[in-house]
Amino acid sequence: xSCAMNDLYTVNQLAEELGVTPRTLRFYEDKGLLSPNRQGxxxxxxxxxxxxxxxxxxxxxxxxSLAEIAEYLDLYKIDGNGIEQLRVLLxxxxxxxxxxxxxxxxxxATVAELADIEDQxxxxxxxxxxxxxxxxxxxx
Amino acid sequence: xSCAMNDLYTVNQLAEELGVTPRTLRFYEDKGLLSPNRQGxxxxxxxxxxxxxxxxxxxxxxxxSLAEIAEYLDLYKIDGNGIEQLRVLLxxxxxxxxxxxxxxxxxxATVAELADIEDQxxxxxxxxxxxxxxxxxxxx
DNA sequence: CTGTGCATTTACGTTTACGTCAACGTTACT
DNA sequence: AGTAACGTTGACGTAAACGTAAATGCACAG
Numbered sequence: 001x002s003c004a005m006n007d008l009y010t011v012n013q014l015a016e017e018l019g020v021t022p023r024t025l026r027f028y029e030d031k032g033l034l035s036p037n038r039q040g041x042x043x044x045x046x047x048x049x050x051x052x053x054x055x056x057x058x059x060x061x062x063x064x065s066l067a068e069i070a071e072y073l074d075l076y077k078i079d080g081n082g083i084e085q086l087r088v089l090l091x092x093x094x095x096x097x098x099x100x101x102x103x104x105x106x107x108x109a110t111v112a113e114l115a116d117i118e119d120q121x122x123x124x125x126x127x128x129x130x131x132x133x134x135x136x137x138x139x140x
Numbered sequence: 141x142s143c144a145m146n147d148l149y150t151v152n153q154l155a156e157e158l159g160v161t162p163r164t165l166r167f168y169e170d171k172g173l174l175s176p177n178r179q180g181x182x183x184x185x186x187x188x189x190x191x192x193x194x195x196x197x198x199x200x201x202x203x204x205s206l207a208e209i210a211e212y213l214d215l216y217k218i219d220g221n222g223i224e225q226l227r228v229l230l231x232x233x234x235x236x237x238x239x240x241x242x243x244x245x246x247x248x249a250t251v252a253e254l255a256d257i258e259d260q261x262x263x264x265x266x267x268x269x270x271x272x273x274x275x276x277x278x279x280x
Numbered sequence: 281c282t283g284t285g286c287a288t289t290t291a292c293g294t295t296t297a298c299g300t301c302a303a304c305g306t307t308a309c310t
Numbered sequence: 311a312g313t314a315a316c317g318t319t320g321a322c323g324t325a326a327a328c329g330t331a332a333a334t335g336c337a338c339a340g
Binding site: 010011012022026041042043 | 286287288289
């Protein structure tokens with residue numbers, strides 16, 4: 001037995017839990033986004049790896065590329081930087097926030113339009129007397 | 141002169157105005173996302189084409205694929221559908237709205253984290269006495 | 281010691297969303 | 311007629327994000 005008492009995962013286990021393929025986890029490791037421990041030759045993922053993967057997946061849902069996500073993850077490494085590095089970091093954080101703000105506007109506009117469309121569709125359905133599933137007595 | 145009194149554009153004009161390349165416009169047409177009129181052999185875009193392109197670009201900023209955007213644009217074609225079609229349409233509109241709601245949550249979580257990071261970076265800068273540019277009397 | 285099963289690396293295939301020529305046609309000036 | 315600017319349609323190239331074998335390793339049941 002594999003003695004899994006500590007919230008540790010194999011590639012397959014973590015992949016299934018997060019709804020991705022093992023290939024994806026290895027690919028992200030290849031890209032430097034993950035660096036799980038090894039037990040011999042095999043990858044062993046812990047809770048920190050899992051949390052990091054969740055951040056990555058969130059970034060993907062937001063439409064960022066893996067390169068952008070890598071930059072985003074770097075933002076967490078605050079320690080050990082010089083003052084100039086911190087200033088650069090601060091700029092990047094704000095840039096990224098700006099992107100997200102624009103995205104928020106796009107999102108709200110789109111949601112509003114979808115609401116409009118939904119209303120129109122509902123109206124079109126009503127106009128054809130389709131709401132109560134059987135009433136044929138529409139307004140002609 | 142090209143007699144452009146009616147808000148009409150050539151590929152190059154519309155492309156520049158929207159910050160894309162002519163190739164992109166032709167590519168989208170190839171994918172069925174656009175269908176501008178032709179004047180002889182040349183494409184002529186009008187305001188409706190322009191508006192459609194803006195919707196496409198917004199979809200892209202939201203991280204949707206061109207295929208998904210195509211579906212989204214189809215949502216506008218409410219007329220001429222049967223009741224069953226309208227029901228399907230309504231389902232799709234709601235599905236898409238759900239996706240966007242999830243995206244909104246992701247977005248807000250990320251913005252919050254970026255705010256945290258920003259605070260931490262600011263604190264780290266302060267701790268190293270970087271705000272007034274010269275104060276050396278940190279808490280050592 | 282021979283499978284069975286999970287894991288690994290290496291490498292080529294695929295899809296999406298264009299970029300980048302190449303070869304050609306049209307209009308417009310000179 | 312020359313040529314420059316702008317347009318067209320292929321056709322091939324490319325980067326990202328994996329999919330999909332193929333060949334190998336390692337552990338343990340029988």
